Amino acid sequence: MAARRSRIPATKYPVERFTLDNGLRVVLTPDRSAPVIGVAVVYDVGIRSEPEGRTGFAHLFEHLMFQGSESLEKLAHFRHVQGAGGTFNGSTHLDYTDYFETLPSNALERALFLEADRMRGPRLTEENLRNQVDVVKEEIRVNVLNRPYGGFPWLKLPPVMFDTFANAHDGYGSFVDLESATTDEAADFFRRYYACGNAVLAVSGDIDVAEATELINRHFGDVEARPAPVRPSFAEPDLTAERRESYVDPLVPLPAVASAWRVPDPVTDFANYLPYVVLAEVLTDGDASRLVERLAHRDRTVTSIGGYLGFMGDPFDVRDPTALLLQAHLPPGGDVDKVLRTIDEELDRLATDGPGEGELARTQARMATHLLRDTDAVLGRALNMAVLEQQRGEPGLLNELPRLVGEVTEEQIRSAAATLRPERRASVQVMPGGAR
Amino acid sequence: MTATTTPAPRTLPPLGPTRRLKLPPQAERTLTNGLTVIAVRRPAVPLVEVRLWVPFGGAHLARGAVLSQTLLSGTATRSTIEIAAELQKVGGGLSAGLDPDRLMVSGAGLVTGLDRILELLAEVLTGAAYPVDEVATERDRLIDHIQVAQSQPAHLARAALLKRMYGKHPYAVQTPEPEQIRAVRPAALRRLHAERVHPAGAVLVLVGDIRPEKALDSAEQALGGWNGAGRAVTLPPEPPLEPGPLLLVDRPGSVQSSLRIALPAVPRTHPDHAALQLANLVFGGYFSSRWVENIREDKGYTYGPHSMIEHSVAGSKLVVAAEVATEVTGPALLETYYELGRLASLPPEEEELEQARQYALGTLQLGMSTQAGLAALTTAYAGNGLRLDFLAEHAARLARATRDEVAAAAARYLAPARGVTVVLGDADRVADPLSVLAEVRSEPVSG
Numbered sequence: 105m106a107a108r109r110s111r112i113p114a115t116k117y118p119v120e121r122f123t124l125d126n127g128l129r130v131v132l133t134p135d136r137s138a139p140v141i142g143v144a145v146v147y148d149v150g151i152r153s154e155p156e157g158r159t160g161f162a163h164l165f166e167h168l169m170f171q172g173s174e175s176l177e178k179l180a181h182f183r184h185v186q187g188a189g190g191t192f193n194g195s196t197h198l199d200y201t202d203y204f205e206t207l208p209s210n211a212l213e214r215a216l217f218l219e220a221d222r223m224r225g226p227r228l229t230e231e232n233l234r235n236q237v238d239v240v241k242e243e244i245r246v247n248v249l250n251r252p253y254g255g256f257p258w259l260k261l262p263p264v265m266f267d268t269f270a271n272a273h274d275g276y277g278s279f280v281d282l283e284s285a286t287t288d289e290a291a292d293f294f295r296r297y298y299a300c301g302n303a304v305l306a307v308s309g310d311i312d313v314a315e316a317t318e319l320i321n322r323h324f325g326d327v328e329a330r331p332a333p334v335r336p337s338f339a340e341p342d343l344t345a346e347r348r349e350s351y352v353d354p355l356v357p358l359p360a361v362a363s364a365w366r367v368p369d370p371v372t373d374f375a376n377y378l379p380y381v382v383l384a385e386v387l388t389d390g391d392a393s394r395l396v397e398r399l400a401h402r403d404r405t406v407t408s409i410g411g412y413l414g415f416m417g418d419p420f421d422v423r424d425p426t427a428l429l430l431q432a433h434l435p436p437g438g439d440v441d442k443v444l445r446t447i448d449e450e451l452d453r454l455a456t457d458g459p460g461e462g463e464l465a466r467t468q469a470r471m472a473t474h475l476l477r478d479t480d481a482v483l484g485r486a487l488n489m490a491v492l493e494q495q496r497g498e499p500g501l502l503n504e505l506p507r508l509v510g511e512v513t514e515e516q517i518r519s520a521a522a523t524l525r526p527e528r529r530a531s532v533q534v535m536p537g538g539a540r
Numbered sequence: 541m542t543a544t545t546t547p548a549p550r551t552l553p554p555l556g557p558t559r560r561l562k563l564p565p566q567a568e569r570t571l572t573n574g575l576t577v578i579a580v581r582r583p584a585v586p587l588v589e590v591r592l593w594v595p596f597g598g599a600h601l602a603r604g605a606v607l608s609q610t611l612l613s614g615t616a617t618r619s620t621i622e623i624a625a626e627l628q629k630v631g632g633g634l635s636a637g638l639d640p641d642r643l644m645v646s647g648a649g650l651v652t653g654l655d656r657i658l659e660l661l662a663e664v665l666t667g668a669a670y671p672v673d674e675v676a677t678e679r680d681r682l683i684d685h686i687q688v689a690q691s692q693p694a695h696l697a698r699a700a701l702l703k704r705m706y707g708k709h710p711y712a713v714q715t716p717e718p719e720q721i722r723a724v725r726p727a728a729l730r731r732l733h734a735e736r737v738h739p740a741g742a743v744l745v746l747v748g749d750i751r752p753e754k755a756l757d758s759a760e761q762a763l764g765g766w767n768g769a770g771r772a773v774t775l776p777p778e779p780p781l782e783p784g785p786l787l788l789v790d791r792p793g794s795v796q797s798s799l800r801i802a803l804p805a806v807p808r809t810h811p812d813h814a815a816l817q818l819a820n821l822v823f824g825g826y827f828s829s830r831w832v833e834n835i836r837e838d839k840g841y842t843y844g845p846h847s848m849i850e851h852s853v854a855g856s857k858l859v860v861a862a863e864v865a866t867e868v869t870g871p872a873l874l875e876t877y878y879e880l881g882r883l884a885s886l887p888p889e890e891e892e893l894e895q896a897r898q899y900a901l902g903t904l905q906l907g908m909s910t911q912a913g914l915a916a917l918t919t920a921y922a923g924n925g926l927r928l929d930f931l932a933e934h935a936a937r938l939a940r941a942t943r944d945e946v947a948a949a950a951a952r953y954l955a956p957a958r959g960v961t962v963v964l965g966d967a968d969r970v971a972d973p974l975s976v977l978a979e980v981r982s983e984p985v986s987g
Contacts, residue, residue, distance in 0.1 A: 115585060189898045208559060234840075466629045477587060480584050
């Protein structure tokens, strides 16, 4: 079989953009291939905007947005979405918070009504707040405190790499901070950050653009106009000396290490950022990738290794500062130093010799599959386009990503690899230490 | 928030007319070697999903586990790395996984690479070599992986529940012990492959931007030569649950308890199935259920409680699961028994039944709206002898299930007296509160 290059295909999802008089930005992307719709509302506030002493507040507030709103009792949101045959959720990221539904398309107007109602104002009662503080504490216990590798590395590495509260703090929050949160603070947070000028609504799937536009105007048109707050810069200087920390987790059976290097600004310097997204896959996507082949198959110094962009694995929905991460689990008694040295060696080799014959092209073909597969889900398109609109004013970038990834050159991969030097690296390792 | 004026509540808009469930174009062929191929067209993105279900019930657990990790680890002519690289060239990737019913090879790639993916699949099915070095590497990695799994409360609770549910049935133990893995040799893998990795009874599902008939031709071309004189194995039916004392598995220092209750259930084709599915939704099978609204949204005991019917080839069970704070373990179990018992004793309200019905019908549409969703559904159905057209029949059954039928199903299947309960948690702190509700038998955590 000749080492021919697979042609990178593309999607052609149509994109309609407009802004309501009150400042709400809207993205519509119709696709009538299945009778389902995705509805996403994204607010431009996330973990980085939390005030000091209020770790976890953005996420706690996300929970409060489900607790009833202007015309809806507690529990009504869930019941109306699910009673229409739909599913819902929300999630809190470093730079944004999203709320979303997937529904049969006959529920379009209902979903718009529900999102508009909470954009006008959630019911921020003391009872709901206390209840959701309890729920969030259970979420933290199940995802962090009661399991091995809890918060590794997404909560453990930022404080090693960053110095400012905004970038370094625990986005799930401390129990002390969560328990002392008040409804007044929640009301302030809503007024400041949940302005419709700070939001994007995206609707994807089985919609008629004219009809959807009319319904969006009907339901969101009278949401109070409030401008977006000025977003502060969260910039921090790059590292000039290696940082390394270690901690013991009594629940973990095997050592693990994660390293991160700062990368160019994903929004303002996209052309120089994109090679790093491809580099992470060249290094770790599948058994034929550089680091998996070397460390897991040849040296057997790791049991698994993965690489990705962004602390939450979010290459195209995060702003500066962000990082390329590598994360490895080691066999019992594994030597973390040796693993880091081998990674350095492989990065040197890649920077010096460049990718091998066909190595980059096959990685790009595989990335195209991953990108296209994510857009097949109607909700994936709404969420991605909403964030691309919010952070870049460019929702149609979603259609372009497979091609742009395919245009990254071997020279760009070499240059990117050359910047991943030990002196720019922040690492955290977790060591077994319990009796169990 | 203190509002100065309270606006008049707005009215929830009604739903538009329901769209009919429309099945995608599909084709099916059984090859002369016994392999069934099902091809389904969803052209939304230029990809193809590949799933191969090979019946594997009753296979040696540790050997099966290592086989699934090394099936793609080399042939006479290609190494692990070369196979992975060849697949990557067409945007593809394949991986193999095992459960007590089947070996499943799954992947996805650019649709232009379908023929190549099938060729490589055929190469490993007919020529997997299980090289000594690769087997040694994957054995070690699998042991590491199992050690990590055994440190996770969800895994430990699941393992304890399976033992409690299934007794001596092969479903009772689904994760091999590290020392059993260590003992697996390449020769045993080659033998197991020769015995069990064969096309008779296997199903290949292809979903994507394909012409179904043409995809069947491609599959026949690539896999028509796959053969093997293997034997078919039928597992005995699942044993009925044997109610008894609550099993408390001690995990000292645990800050949460993992509650698990197994209840009886029926297969998808059983006349009670639709009614049971609706009863389960009303109880705890989705967010807007009695149990979730009670223990999460009212009491704040837990984050993500769930309850679902699990279908295996040899039977079906309903499993209720929640991770709750250690200090509320007793009260959380009390509310769980209460909500199960309430629905088993009193019929659901019409309104909550309709809400559950709409959810069940709507999520059928959502599940069919992606290539990956269609592939998962088609494969799960096919592995249990069903085809996608059963969806329409299932939807009709959901639509017509009456309140009386749902109440009867709840009484028959959700009664807490018919279930078995397992709790993983800090026994020093939770044994007493649990013993208020049930007779408790304790054991140390294993694994």
